[in-house]
Amino acid sequence: MDHDIQLDLERASRIGFDEAIFCSGKSTPHLARILDQAQDKRLRLLLTRLHESQFAELPEHHRVRIDYEPISRTGFYDSPHPLAGAARVAVVAAGTSDVFVSREAARTLCYYGVPAQEITDVGVAGLWRLLERLEEIRRMPVVIAVAGMDAALPTVLGGLVPGCIIAVPTSVGYGVATGGNAALHSMLSSCAPGLAVMNIDNGYGAACAALRILRGFGSAEAAKA
Amino acid sequence: MDHDIQLDLERASRIGFDEAIFCSGKSTPHLARILDQAQDKRLRLLLTRLHESQFAELPEHHRVRIDYEPISRTGFYDSPHPLAGAARVAVVAAGTSDVFVSREAARTLCYYGVPAQEITDVGVAGLWRLLERLEEIRRMPVVIAVAGMDAALPTVLGGLVPGCIIAVPTSVGYGVATGGNAALHSMLSSCAPGLAVMNIDNGYGAACAALRILRGFGSAEAAKA
Amino acid sequence: MDHDIQLDLERASRIGFDEAIFCSGKSTPHLARILDQAQDKRLRLLLTRLHESQFAELPEHHRVRIDYEPISRTGFYDSPHPLAGAARVAVVAAGTSDVFVSREAARTLCYYGVPAQEITDVGVAGLWRLLERLEEIRRMPVVIAVAGMDAALPTVLGGLVPGCIIAVPTSVGYGVATGGNAALHSMLSSCAPGLAVMNIDNGYGAACAALRILRGFGSAEAAKA
Amino acid sequence: MDHDIQLDLERASRIGFDEAIFCSGKSTPHLARILDQAQDKRLRLLLTRLHESQFAELPEHHRVRIDYEPISRTGFYDSPHPLAGAARVAVVAAGTSDVFVSREAARTLCYYGVPAQEITDVGVAGLWRLLERLEEIRRMPVVIAVAGMDAALPTVLGGLVPGCIIAVPTSVGYGVATGGNAALHSMLSSCAPGLAVMNIDNGYGAACAALRILRGFGSAEAAKA
């Protein structure tokens, strides 16, 4: 009557994603058992929502094999996919409080070998900060836009940027902004056409959506080559 | 056991507002009886949410005394306060669908003799439209900003305009925007400091807030003079 | 004190989208005035949420120039962009009740000259219907998945399809499904990684998201060429 | 003015359920007093939501008489009903995070002497995992399906399994999935006909519903015998 994870090892071949472990709420023994399995099967893993205190409690021999980043609370178990090519994704965050999410997106892309350009503190309540970085952003075919509270950033971007925009609301804020629904609803209701939206705080998912798109580019490129 | 309105005639002396009649949901006989009372007591009245079909059904002798405007669904019963001075309020609407609310604000100001500058179709999904009108808006000490859906307009204005901004969400939209709560929450959560917010579709209230502020200006000016 | 639309004519050059007119709630005179403007300026327009009764009430000379499709309630004013190439987008609907949304997506793509493969009635409560069409769907780099109620379709697709999936919830259903929030929340919470989500019933937006992505493909291809 | 529980000792004779003690939020002295009463009256009890720390704080002489299982947080006070016959209930969980609920269902069945077949990690985002176990599940007249987030599992099962399906949403997840309402609404809105739904995280209730059904089988069998 134990309770091990059954790692979905064929997912990579089917849809191109490795197993990712959502660590929030998992106990240290549970996490350790997952890493044991990964070690046995020589798998690399992406660990998300791994709180600093959870990381600190892991067995030493696992901890040394994890590349941990505390802001995003992500860890790479064993070496991630090698980075390749120039950045084709911009990860843009409205405020410094949104970085825990935008960094999760950037780290996930990094894990899959996709370089990303991080741009933060460009919320539209201070519009000129965004306009200064606009050309840089417009050059990218995929833009991940992370914002909380009023979440006005993706709407403004949507009117200025021709490429694909993946909007991620954050749970930052208080009062009616608590939990991130105000930001989520603002993004889903955007007057700018064609914004695609993720669940609140789901930087990992935004990166996966970007990866699904880039594969399309890849095959397009491959077809041309 | 009848059911007449008791017009609050002393409100004007106490807080400076005439009686305003919210007509939505009131029957034609009920409205006619209110106008009879106003006629008897030689009052002027502001009629709000007066649907075109309600207006059309009013008795002829009342209808001819009403200055009716169909987009805002407002009527002035008897001559409004005379317009005085240059515009000191900008009424800015994000989209054409928001005009039913912004016009209600402008008409309410007009009823009280306060000229307003209406600016529409400057939603931030097409940012340049707003930037072209920015100097005009910045000159006004009071700005009423009307927007639905993502309601990003007041946030962008809030970072560009030093004066008082009164934000009014509209019920325009579908899906999560239905009813206007997405816009309301976006405005209340704005990253721009010091936006004051009204109930959904409450153009009348926004104008009243502006009037409360302008009275302060007035007394400040009077004190100086 | 009139109230014309200010067509945002430069949007096409900036982000590549023509003006689209959301017709729901607009009066016949208002719509006619917009079409007059389009005629004067020799613009093509995409009309969305144009109810059959609204279409029927338009002036004859406008009506004859509109290619109207009643299920999606879309109209093309003047000839749309010419269709080019093979289908690169699958538009998949779970039930026949969802077709009003999936057709809106397909028609929007069609307006922009992008052929789409429509596949309907493949809801996962009858799983084999989906599996029979799976290879067809997997071949497309972009999949728009439309579903109401439990909205389980995009999750199942997300585990089977490597490409980009744009999920659109519909407002179909009753009880807790009323309005489409159950479907929306199901999609945003999907266990499948990287689903991008649109507002409820927003087939138009899903197509725009697909267009933003395909532009990327285009430029990738162009870069290679 | 004390505050002892009045154990409903006749419930078993009336509807066939022993007293179950929901321990969450109860203090150690309160729990101890309940167990004292059970000891005095020679009752067996099912303890649910008994947190590991609560269990650890119970008096030694009570603790030794409790068969405690930490994942489900259930305890059997004194020997449960003896297990009888082959498994006639499948308890299916979508993900490893849902096991705290599916195990509660399995343990409740076990307490009442009903063997259950536990199957986990068969969420439909990895469809083949479910299809591999399908025949096993189809053989059971009662299936308890536990899932969080999008909760697509019961819908897919509902189209593949002819027997009774009891769906239990879990509170697993973040953003719009927080608290489990997304999963609950997805299950209640399922396109598959005839799914019966329980409150969020209510594995105990799902087992009780299964027991109510099995009694029917029993009496049917008895009537035949």
Next chain:
Amino acid sequence: MDHDIQLDLERASRIGFDEAIFCSGKSTPHLARILDQAQDKRLRLLLTRLHESQFAELPEHHRVRIDYEPISRTGFYDSPHPLAGAARVAVVAAGTSDVFVSREAARTLCYYGVPAQEITDVGVAGLWRLLERLEEIRRMPVVIAVAGMDAALPTVLGGLVPGCIIAVPTSVGYGVATGGNAALHSMLSSCAPGLAVMNIDNGYGAACAALRILRGFGSAEAAKA
């Protein structure tokens, strides 16, 4: 580019349910086309949520083949399954306003040849009405309990009846009861153990759940025989 339904003809063999057509919101031509298909393929169909005015507008040759019942808004297209055996399901409604749902359940059972005992007006605000019918209800292995507003009926039944209880909330009521969420939440939170709950107004689904259970009885009986 037409839009026919693809009748899921194999559903019956897989899970034992015929196609059911949810008619609410479907146009007369759409419904007629579905009936044409059924006629061609010699299928029987259960029509649900078929409003009296929709039924009246159907082509004469279809209308004569439909057994229509206006309270439940259900129709049987061609002869339903023959009724067999004594009633084994009680369909209990709290108030006369709940009958539109309880009758839908009873009619669905009738369509599948399962006789049901309807009992109405036994809401627990007048407790004796229920207690008078209690023995009759207790004899049934499956009880469908339909109630709106406070929905206290299933809780009281749950403490008195040992068999399976399927609770269906109705959308009857005003204020906080509007739409049926108060009733739904009351049922999901019931203090009585093991109530299974359906979506609001889903009498059809409750009958399907009963059918899934009765199949189990059937096979149990068959196994014994």
Next chain:
Amino acid sequence: MDHDIQLDLERASRIGFDEAIFCSGKSTPHLARILDQAQDKRLRLLLTRLHESQFAELPEHHRVRIDYEPISRTGFYDSPHPLAGAARVAVVAAGTSDVFVSREAARTLCYYGVPAQEITDVGVAGLWRLLERLEEIRRMPVVIAVAGMDAALPTVLGGLVPGCIIAVPTSVGYGVATGGNAALHSMLSSCAPGLAVMNIDNGYGAACAALRILRGFGSAEAAKA
């Protein structure tokens, strides 16, 4: 710039209630300062939501003057009003988990010298427990009915008891019952006529409502005498 409470000393003369101090969230120094004021002005005070740990941290000289009861978390500072007459209020709680609220009501009545009859564990999922106590309850002109979860108790009482029923929902429960809104909505929607409802967990308020009613009795009696 300190922040003392301004005890509303005239409230008693105006509406007959002493000052009550809601202690939840108040710091120990803040509470101590309030008690200092009460001591100086020789006031008695009712303390509500005073957590055991808050009570333990109060200065010794205040603590000894407080009659503290931990289940209700209430304290009487200095001697309460003397008890007078027979019980005229029944305080009825559905489950043992609801006693923290029913006891708050009983203690508040006690503070004001009104004896109350407490009856617990009579939830209607075990109906006979209630029926055994019914005559006792029916004799009281005022009944406070406390229940969480489905909150079916007040509805059943409302059909059996002719007197005034004050219903208090509790925040007990999980899933859709979390926070008590399910119970609140169930009570407000009750099919029994004339139930008066309080905010969730507001035992204090229920007692105050009873006191307002009893004053009426008193004056009626006085008028007769």
Next chain:
Amino acid sequence: MDHDIQLDLERASRIGFDEAIFCSGKSTPHLARILDQAQDKRLRLLLTRLHESQFAELPEHHRVRIDYEPISRTGFYDSPHPLAGAARVAVVAAGTSDVFVSREAARTLCYYGVPAQEITDVGVAGLWRLLERLEEIRRMPVVIAVAGMDAALPTVLGGLVPGCIIAVPTSVGYGVATGGNAALHSMLSSCAPGLAVMNIDNGYGAACAALRILRGFGSAEAAKA
């Protein structure tokens, strides 16, 4: 398979209320059948939520026996209980839009022979209107306070009036006030101690609560006499 109401004729003896028929949503034939039954059994009935158009469509011989009042949409079928004594209930409404609810309360009291004092248009946004009527209100042992929107009236009354206050929220308003939840929540959260609250628009229920209280007065008086 017909569907008659089972009039609960013993309710009066048990809890002192006649049958009341909630007419909203009932068809004319259904209502006529109920009145036929009442006629046969020589019952009087209170009809609530009987829309003017429903009343107009009733058979002539029933219509003439109904005392109908259109604002409250109530009807008395056959002579109501005779009025007795001086008014002991004040029914206070904040605005003229709230009268449809306050009148329902007053009419229900009238049906039961209890005279009530109606006071309208005393909303606290014009405080002096209330203060002028305060002494009149304070003299009543029971006050029904009806208000929509901010619902501030009962809070102000609660601090000025020692007697029992039954607060009824109305569904009047728009934006966040739509449906009446803002008013309901405001009343439930009142800072004034001991307000008892009814469901939104439930004037009938408020009157029933008042009747339950007055019965207590009656028996108190009887006991003294």
Next chain:
Amino acid sequence: MDHDIQLDLERASRIGFDEAIFCSGKSTPHLARILDQAQDKRLRLLLTRLHESQFAELPEHHRVRIDYEPISRTGFYDSPHPLAGAARVAVVAAGTSDVFVSREAARTLCYYGVPAQEITDVGVAGLWRLLERLEEIRRMPVVIAVAGMDAALPTVLGGLVPGCIIAVPTSVGYGVATGGNAALHSMLSSCAPGLAVMNIDNGYGAACAALRILRGFGSAEAAKA
């Protein structure tokens, strides 16, 4: 890959507000780094939502330069703008529990050199407390009204005070008042015309709105001078 704040130094020149640091949820090192930057650039800063424990953990050399006030949890880093002129803003709080918000407003005004008159404990459940302070309040051109729960204070003020009223709901309360939405909705729905509303607990924002208004006064005065 570090994560410094980019202080928006030009905001002051554009809209007249210094940078304000929202400290809630920020770690001590993060806050220290922000203060380091401020020190380097010789900026003054307003710190909001700085919990006492956060303040205590700051490096000594920063702590000594902060004027900290614990009730409002605000800190002034380096000397604030000098106070000038008589108070032109009243900050009015309904209860002592609302002071954490009203003090935040008063402190923000103080930081910007604007004296404010704080008035607390004037909730309208004890109306005379407010009426005693009314003249004082009416003299101010701007009134910030802070209230939780029923939030009736701003409505009463709105009918008595001619100047600008900025209403701030607080998160004080339990049950339906939890989180402050009841208060927010009550304020947005106020029957008093022209109340401007802020997000829940946003005393800082209310002060910023007042500052935007006072700037208008200032320029009006300047224009006159």
